[in-house]
Amino acid sequence: MKLLNSPAKPRAVLACAIAGLLLTSGAPAFAQDKSEARIRKLEAEVSALQRRVFPGADGRYFEPDIAAPANGSPNGSTQTTAVTDILARLDALESAIQMLTGQVEQANNTQRGFEQRLAVLEKASATRSATTAPATSVPAVASGTATGTSQPRPATPTPTATPQPSAERLAAVRAIAKPQTDDAGDDDYSYGFRLWEAKFYPEAQQALAAFVEKYPDHWRTTYGRNLLGRAYLDNGQPREAAPWFLQNYQADNKAARAPDSLLFLAESMIELGDKDRACIALAEFSETYPAIASGRLSDQYESNRRQVQCSN
Structure with a gap:
């Protein structure tokens, strides 16, 4: 010293x-x-x-080889903070990746569920195609979003298919006027609707079947297929109605009457005593159209659910 x-x-x-x-x-x-x-x-x-x-400005002495940081904190602390930030960001990225992976797996499982349910519905319609009004089978669709565009071809009614209408019935049918506007397709649909509304179901079936065959791409076609199914269902023919409802849903599940058809398909299965397929249709309806299930069609949806005991 x-x-x-x-x-x-x-x-x-x-x-x-x-x-x-x-x-x-x-x-x-x-x-x-x-x-x-x-x-x-x-x-x-x-x-x-x-x-x-002796640190300082005295020329006799040298400055320390390692100077402290300007803010007074040790260099080790600064480095530790930087490493901690990097590790925190890596943890956040790993958590985000895990969450995205879970969402993708859930979406894949949901899609597989839709495919299985539609496969069951298609199989059900195929077994009944021999006695349904459409002469061709419903097009197969591989996913919940249908892409098939072919239309079921209604069979031409024969004179022996229904009893000969009475003179009074013929007169009442003739009294229903067919609209005459610039849209011939809409006129044909509106005429079928008027027949159905008047409870002339066989005549409505003929008119609506002709409409959906003649105008497969008309904006009213989704209404026509759905109403054609209802004309059979309201006439006590749920077996003939089911393929039309299924076809309308599969042709475009975003169309205006696609949710209605899926719900009426469940109702047709209930009337046929097929509770399992009715539950599949109801589950598909609630998953595909949650807003409509709790809104516009909530009463009909709940009414159908009360008639069957579904596991989900």
Whole structure:
């Protein structure tokens, strides 16, 4: 400590001390080299100690080799904070990836459920195609969003299919006027609707079947297929009605009357005593149209549910 407090430079003091030792000793030349190395080591240690004890602007001393950060915090703390931030961001990314993976798996499971339910519905319609009004089978669809565009072809009624109408009935049917506007397709649908509204169901079936065959791409076609199914259902023919409801849903499940048809399909299955397929149709309806199930068609949906005991 006396050496540090002396105003003389440590290098001169140490040099004199070492010179005296060399003059009084009879060490060989290799010992002198070793002493020089020790001198340099001691000088370096003294210089480092001076920078530590006497920091400042004094030209006699050097600034410390490692300076503290301007904000007074140690460098290690700054590095630790940066590493902590990186680790936190990595944790957040891993959590987001896990969440997205779960959502994708859930969407895939939902899609597989739709496909299985539609496969069951299509199988049910295929087994009844021999006795239904359409002469061709309902097109197969692989997913919940139907893309088939082919239309079921209604069979031409034969004179023996229904009893010969009475003169009074014929007169009442003729009294229902067919609209005459610039839209011939809408006129044909409106005429079928008027027949159905008047409860002339066989005549409505003929008129609506002709409409959906002649105008497969008309904006009223979704209404026509749904009403054709209802003309059969209201006439006590749920087996003939079911394929029309299923076809209307599969042709475009975003069409105006697609949700109605799916609900009427469940009703047809209930009347046929097929509770399992009725539950499948009701589950498909609630999952595909949750807003309509709790809104416009809520009463009909709840009424159908009360008639069957579904597991979900």
